[in-house]
Amino acid sequence: MGKVHLQIEGICCSYGAEPVLNGVEFIVERGGLLGILGPNGSGKTTLLKAISRTLKPHLGRVLLDDQDIYRINSIEVARQMAVVPQESHFDFPFTAREIVMMGRTPHLGRFQSESRHDWRVVEQALAFTNSSHLAERRITELSGGEKQRIAIARALAQEPEVLLLDEPTAFLDINHQTEILTIIRRLNKDYNLTVIMVLHDLNLASEYCDQIILLKEGQIYALGSPEEIITSTNINAVYGSKVLIRPHPLHRRPQVILLAKDQAQTKIAGGARVHVVGGGGMATSLLGELVQAGYKVTAGVLNIGDSDWEQAKILGVDTVEAAPFSPVTAENHRSNLDYIEKAQWVILAPIPFGEGNIYNLKALQTAARRGQRVVVIERIPIQERDYTDGKGLLEYRHLLKLGVIRVTGEGEVLRLLQREGQT
Amino acid sequence: MTSKRKKTFPTLLFLAALLLVSIVVALGIGAVSIPVSETIHILARSIPIGGRFLLPPTAVIIPSHRDILIELRLPRVLLAVLVGSSLSVSGATFQGLFKNPMADPHIIGVSAGAALGGTTALALGPRLRYFGLGAVPLFAFAGALLTVVLVYNMARVGGRAPIMSLLLAGIAVSSILQALVSLITYFSDGELQKIVFWMMGSLSGRGWEYLLLALPYSLASMAVIWVFARDLNAFLLGEEPALHLGIEVEAVKRYLLWAASMLTASAVATSGLIGFVGLVVPHVVRLLLGPDHRVLLPAVALTGGIFLVWVDILARTALPPLELPLGLLTSLVGGPFFIYLLRKRKHALY
Numbered sequence: 001m002g003k004v005h006l007q008i009e010g011i012c013c014s015y016g017a018e019p020v021l022n023g024v025e026f027i028v029e030r031g032g033l034l035g036i037l038g039p040n041g042s043g044k045t046t047l048l049k050a051i052s053r054t055l056k057p058h059l060g061r062v063l064l065d066d067q068d069i070y071r072i073n074s075i076e077v078a079r080q081m082a083v084v085p086q087e088s089h090f091d092f093p094f095t096a097r098e099i100v101m102m103g104r105t106p107h108l109g110r111f112q113s114e115s116r117h118d119w120r121v122v123e124q125a126l127a128f129t130n131s132s133h134l135a136e137r138r139i140t141e142l143s144g145g146e147k148q149r150i151a152i153a154r155a156l157a158q159e160p161e162v163l164l165l166d167e168p169t170a171f172l173d174i175n176h177q178t179e180i181l182t183i184i185r186r187l188n189k190d191y192n193l194t195v196i197m198v199l200h201d202l203n204l205a206s207e208y209c210d211q212i213i214l215l216k217e218g219q220i221y222a223l224g225s226p227e228e229i230i231t232s233t234n235i236n237a238v239y240g241s242k243v244l245i246r247p248h249p250l251h252r253r254p255q256v257i258l259l260a261k262d263q264a265q266t267k268i269a270g271g272a273r274v275h276v277v278g279g280g281g282m283a284t285s286l287l288g289e290l291v292q293a294g295y296k297v298t299a300g301v302l303n304i305g306d307s308d309w310e311q312a313k314i315l316g317v318d319t320v321e322a323a324p325f326s327p328v329t330a331e332n333h334r335s336n337l338d339y340i341e342k343a344q345w346v347i348l349a350p351i352p353f354g355e356g357n358i359y360n361l362k363a364l365q366t367a368a369r370r371g372q373r374v375v376v377i378e379r380i381p382i383q384e385r386d387y388t389d390g391k392g393l394l395e396y397r398h399l400l401k402l403g404v405i406r407v408t409g410e411g412e413v414l415r416l417l418q419r420e421g422q423t
Numbered sequence: 424m425t426s427k428r429k430k431t432f433p434t435l436l437f438l439a440a441l442l443l444v445s446i447v448v449a450l451g452i453g454a455v456s457i458p459v460s461e462t463i464h465i466l467a468r469s470i471p472i473g474g475r476f477l478l479p480p481t482a483v484i485i486p487s488h489r490d491i492l493i494e495l496r497l498p499r500v501l502l503a504v505l506v507g508s509s510l511s512v513s514g515a516t517f518q519g520l521f522k523n524p525m526a527d528p529h530i531i532g533v534s535a536g537a538a539l540g541g542t543t544a545l546a547l548g549p550r551l552r553y554f555g556l557g558a559v560p561l562f563a564f565a566g567a568l569l570t571v572v573l574v575y576n577m578a579r580v581g582g583r584a585p586i587m588s589l590l591l592a593g594i595a596v597s598s599i600l601q602a603l604v605s606l607i608t609y610f611s612d613g614e615l616q617k618i619v620f621w622m623m624g625s626l627s628g629r630g631w632e633y634l635l636l637a638l639p640y641s642l643a644s645m646a647v648i649w650v651f652a653r654d655l656n657a658f659l660l661g662e663e664p665a666l667h668l669g670i671e672v673e674a675v676k677r678y679l680l681w682a683a684s685m686l687t688a689s690a691v692a693t694s695g696l697i698g699f700v701g702l703v704v705p706h707v708v709r710l711l712l713g714p715d716h717r718v719l720l721p722a723v724a725l726t727g728g729i730f731l732v733w734v735d736i737l738a739r740t741a742l743p744p745l746e747l748p749l750g751l752l753t754s755l756v757g758g759p760f761f762i763y764l765l766r767k768r769k770h771a772l773y
Contacts (some may be wrong), residue, residue: 078668082667091524091659092519092524092659092709094656094715102657102660105653
């Protein structure tokens with residue numbers, strides 16, 4: 001580890017007059033596991049072709065152990081570097097084992113037949129890819145996932161130090177995607193194989209790669225660890241899509257949740273600000289719906305760790321935060337009032353009231369008195385969610401008298417906002 | 424694989440023996456029937472060095488039989504072997520090169536070039552002769568090679584000749600050349616019969632000079648293709664994967680293209696257009712022995728030879744004293760057999 005294995009020096013590639021890669025530069029250390037991400041047409045596959053000695057860049061160099069791969073002969077490169085294509089297509093009925101044996105080609109002389117060592121390497125490659133039982137099967141009869149495992153086994157039979165893969169999971173279902181990527185990661189971790197793979201799926205890349213390159217229009221937009229690269233700002237800048245990022249529940253690597261773009265709704269929302277008073281999970285779906293509909297949403301006061309607070313974090317909603325399980329402080333209250341003042345709509349979710357959050361009702365009363373549009377959702381009767389011996393009840397009734405809009409469910413809120421927004 | 428490897432050698436040995444038997448049988452069959460034992464004695468005695476002592480000199484050898492056998496039948500039968508082998512190996516090579524089991528020796532227009540050359544020679548008249556040969560085989564050979572040069576250069580884009588471009592250029596050139604052949608045929612009423620008959624393919628009256636014309640090219644080409652047998656296997660993975668296995672794809676492609684075209688050229692130049700052999704024989708052998716070219720190529724060469732020897736026997740003996748065109752028979756015999764194979768093994772067409 002640590003030693004430079006592959007060095008890409010300012011490569012430029014073009015198809016005809018159309019430049020595809022423009023000065024791409026990076027270093028991969030021995031034993032590194034690098035993912036290349038980017039939208040369609042950003043140059044991912046071209047970059048892999050340049051590294052694999054398939055497409056000679058018109059500028060720049062690719063150094064493998066300090067040697068320019070375009071200056072050493074193809075057999076020497078094939079002994080150190082293997083490539084797994086996106087998909088393999090076969091018209092001829094070789095057995096899986098014969099296909100894997102083809103990986104020995106760079107190690108065999110023209111008239112040399114396979115030695116016992118070659119057969120052993122082939123069996124190991126088959127075993128490593130969980131494919132020993134496929135050895136005698138015809139390649140034409142295998143499923144996509146099985147064929148891809150055989151393609152990896154063939155690459156392993158080359159006994160390479162670098163493994164390049166071009167979207168190895170592009171045509172596979174989710175189960176086979178994780179199977180293939182787990183095999184690749186095991187090769188990387190257990191055998192210190194340097195791996196570079198082009199991936200399409202941001203979540204898989206985040207989960208399996210140690211380093212990620214984000215390509216945009218033939219240039220490196222960002223390079224770093226998954227945590228550094230998979231951020232909603234980066235994704236938005238490169239792919240132009242709005243996404244939510246949250247850590248994976250098991251390994252905490254960032255996971256991407258795509259938000260569908262609905263231009264018509266965003267137009268109706270017209271950039272209006274909505275402040276939601278929630279807590280205890282009562283505003284979770286409402287927050288999502290409002291963000292999705294294109295409103296600028298704020299929330300408060302929410303206790304840290306509360307499920308509404310978590311949702312607000314994921315959605316990137318600006319939130320007034322109170323310490324976990326603690327009452328709302330005077331300072332919280334003030335910031336809440338600030339947010340409320342800026343909002344065109346203030347919405348009260350059917351939250352339970354305790355001594356800690358009764359301040360929220362006071363804040364809403366202030367808003368209503370100012371003449372702001374306050375919407376109260378009365379799905380659950382106030383009696384059932386008052387835990388303050390009637391104090392909350394009083395404040396609540398007082399609020400209702402100040403001329404708020406009362407609705408019976410969350411579903412009505414969005415309809416109301418959109419109806420009002422159009423007029 | 425180990426089990427397959429075990430049965431490979433006996434199979435090749437069996438095919439070689441079958442070829443020898445076929446040759447001996449074919450030599451005995453004809454207007455004058457010669458017994459097998461006499462055939463063997465004549466052959467043994469004709470071996471220049473030591474042949475006289477190979478077998479006891481008890482058998483009676485009729486001198487005219489010797490002449491018929493050595494001067495007429497032997498070159499023809501050997502040419503049948505050579506043409507059958509050449510077309511089959513050429514077909515197998517093109518199928519591998521193009522990654523397409525439906526490719527055949529005529530795919531890039533070599534045969535159309537040969538046809539144009541041959542037709543031109545026939546239309547010019549039979550007076551031209553070189554090296555004891557008529558103009559037809561020489562013109563056909565030249566036509567074939569010129570076509571490869573043309574097609575390859577048409578398909579080439581900056582040092583690379585993509586397979587798809589080769590295929591398309593081949594189809595385009597083929598149809599132009601075929602149109603020219605038709606044009607010449609249309610305007611040469613006197614020679615029409617000859618031209619049509621030549622195009623149907625035949626080994627009738629081919630002597631040693633034909634065999635000697637084709638032999639060096641065919642053998643050299645087969646040797647080249649054999650050398651690249653492993654590369655041909657890798658080509659079936661695709662051009663890029665082959666490249667990643669360290670194979671100089673463009674160079675190897677060029678050698679194989681030339682060698683396979685040369686095989687087709689020498690076959691067509693000496694015997695006219697014989698279809699179907701180059702398509703069917705590789706298929707059948709692949710069904711039996713698998714697609715590994717290191718086994719496939721020698722087996723295909725032997726099987727192609729055997730097949731054409733027997734079809735030629737049929738051509739000579741089916742309707743005596745008439746000789747049927749060989750190209751018609753290969754299709755008539757091979758076609759139904761091919762269909763039978765496809766029907767029988769529906770799940771694995773190739």
